[in-house]
Amino acid sequence: MLEELTTKLESVLKKVRGQGKLTEKNIADSLKEIRRALLEADVNYRVVKQFVNEVQQKALGEEVLRSVTPGQQIVKIVHDELVQLMGETHTDIKTAGIPPTIIMLCGLQGSGKTTFSGKLAHFLRKRGRRPMLVAADVYRPAAKKQLEVIGESLGVPVYSTESNDAVKICKESIKAAREKGCDVLILDTAGRLHIDEEMMQELERLKKEVQPHEILFVADGMTGQDAVNAAKQFQERLDFDGVVLTKMDGDARGGAALSIRAVTGKPIKFIGVGEKLDAIEAFHPDRMASRILGMGDVVSLVEKAQEAIDVEKAEKLEKKLRKNQFTLEDFYDQLQQIKKMGPLDQLLGMIPGIGKQLRGVQVDDRAFVRIEAIINSMTPEERRRPEIINGSRRRRIAMGSGTKVQDVNQLLRQFNEMKKMMKRMKKMKFRPGAMPGGLPF
Ligand SMILES: Nc1nc2c(ncn2[C@@H]2O[C@H](COP(=O)(O)OP(=O)(O)OP(=O)(O)O)[C@@H](O)[C@H]2O)c(=O)[nH]1
Numbered sequence: 395m396l397e398e399l400t401t402k403l404e405s406v407l408k409k410v411r412g413q414g415k416l417t418e419k420n421i422a423d424s425l426k427e428i429r430r431a432l433l434e435a436d437v438n439y440r441v442v443k444q445f446v447n448e449v450q451q452k453a454l455g456e457e458v459l460r461s462v463t464p465g466q467q468i469v470k471i472v473h474d475e476l477v478q479l480m481g482e483t484h485t486d487i488k489t490a491g492i493p494p495t496i497i498m499l500c501g502l503q504g505s506g507k508t509t510f511s512g513k514l515a516h517f518l519r520k521r522g523r524r525p526m527l528v529a530a531d532v533y534r535p536a537a538k539k540q541l542e543v544i545g546e547s548l549g550v551p552v553y554s555t556e557s558n559d560a561v562k563i564c565k566e567s568i569k570a571a572r573e574k575g576c577d578v579l580i581l582d583t584a585g586r587l588h589i590d591e592e593m594m595q596e597l598e599r600l601k602k603e604v605q606p607h608e609i610l611f612v613a614d615g616m617t618g619q620d621a622v623n624a625a626k627q628f629q630e631r632l633d634f635d636g637v638v639l640t641k642m643d644g645d646a647r648g649g650a651a652l653s654i655r656a657v658t659g660k661p662i663k664f665i666g667v668g669e670k671l672d673a674i675e676a677f678h679p680d681r682m683a684s685r686i687l688g689m690g691d692v693v694s695l696v697e698k699a700q701e702a703i704d705v706e707k708a709e710k711l712e713k714k715l716r717k718n719q720f721t722l723e724d725f726y727d728q729l730q731q732i733k734k735m736g737p738l739d740q741l742l743g744m745i746p747g748i749g750k751q752l753r754g755v756q757v758d759d760r761a762f763v764r765i766e767a768i769i770n771s772m773t774p775e776e777r778r779r780p781e782i783i784n785g786s787r788r789r790r791i792a793m794g795s796g797t798k799v800q801d802v803n804q805l806l807r808q809f810n811e812m813k814k815m816m817k818r819m820k821k822m823k824f825r826p827g828a829m830p831g832g833l834p835f
């Protein structure tokens with residue numbers, strides 16, 4: 395995510411940190427580079443100007459210049475300003491006093507509204523809500539079908555009718571939601587290639603007659619300033635409540651993420667990080683600022699782990715670890731759980747320090763498949779007591795799994811390393827609840 399910007403900012407800040415003494419001159423030089431990096435990431439030029447001014451004023455303050463670690467102070471200033479720029483704190487979506495809570499999505503064509511409806515339904519349901527999707531895009535012939543497929547794959551009800559009156563459909567859906575006991579309605583509206591009068595009028599009518607509790611503007615994070623300009627126009631007409639930035643997993647440069655709040659005054663509430671329906675993250679300005687500066691995002695990583703990891707299994711595993719009974723079977727189980735957390739490269743990017751080394755490196759999820767195949771080709775006895783796996787067993791396992799003996803050797807070596815590491819960890823004070831001490835990195 396936002397790799398280019400991160401690489402550039404990291405390199406500027408590394409230089410700053412390395413300088414024993416900060417002067418007005420080298421602060422000005424660094425700021426020039428920061429300014430360029432932001433402009434190249436397609437951040438709005440007014441936003442950049444303001445940002446650089448703020449950082450400059452704070453950086454030239456007495457405490458920084460006299461501090462023992464001026465470089466670190468500057469990094470902190472840049473970080474804090476980024477947080478400020480993106481809205482300071484996370485803003486949740488509203489909940490209606492009397493259900494259903496109505497959430498209306500709007501945005502240009504192809505920005506990711508329909509996909510996001512599914513993601514939001516998935517997200518809310520995991521938090522104990524009962525969402526219903528509403529097919530309010532009456533223009534694109536396949537739109538209803540697309541939403542129905544999404545609803546079906548999630549097991550979430552979809553309200554759709556033959557009517558071509560979006561206002562009517564949305565109004566009717568309120569009754570349908572009450573009947574089905576759904577407490578959130580997500581309205582998937584139509585997109586247009588460009589902002590046009592007819593589209594705006596339809597959205598205004600929806601707002602007036604359906605009175606959604608929350609209007610979210612969905613913008614394609616890859617389109618930078620175009621997204622920001624569209625947001626501004628939607629803002630003027632609809633006064634929406636928040637922004638969703640999609641496609642942040644791709645080549646998004648960061649321009650939209652860093653300017654949209656300042657330009658529209660509305661917070662980013664969610665980001666989309668993939669095509670799958672679980673590729674959604676609640677937006678936290680502080681976490682994003684840390685990621686942008688290459689400091690990782692341990693909090694999100696831990697949250698992902700909490701969602702994917704089965705507590706009971708984790709407790710069993712911990713007992714085994716304590717008794718040093720960790721087997722290849724447990725290792726296999728662990729892999730399955732990690733897989734549920736999402737694509738490896740996204741996960742690694744959240745680990746402080748690691749992100750940088752791996753940036754641009756394609757992490758091969760197929761390595762997982764290979765390891766699975768190898769473990770699958772072992773007998774239960776071999777999984778429990780890998781020390782019995784001799785040369786001929788290794789050859790058999792390699793054959794059975796369609797891999798090479800070297801692959802089997804490598805896996806066994808890694809497994810032994812892991813066991814050794816765990817032994818060491820056991821000797822340390824191991825407090826699973828305490829972060830980051832409870833994490834194996
Ligand atoms: N990589 C990636 N692709 C996404 C994301 N969100 C949506 N897409 C893709 O973007 C394309 C358009 O998504 P839709 O959800 O159909 O967009 P829409 O805004 O509903 O489009 P219209 O209804 O035609 O206005 C699809 O191919 C999605 O798979 C995301 O977060 N990451």
Ligand SMILES: [Mg+2]
Binds near residue numbers: 508509531537584
């Ligand atoms: Mg759509």
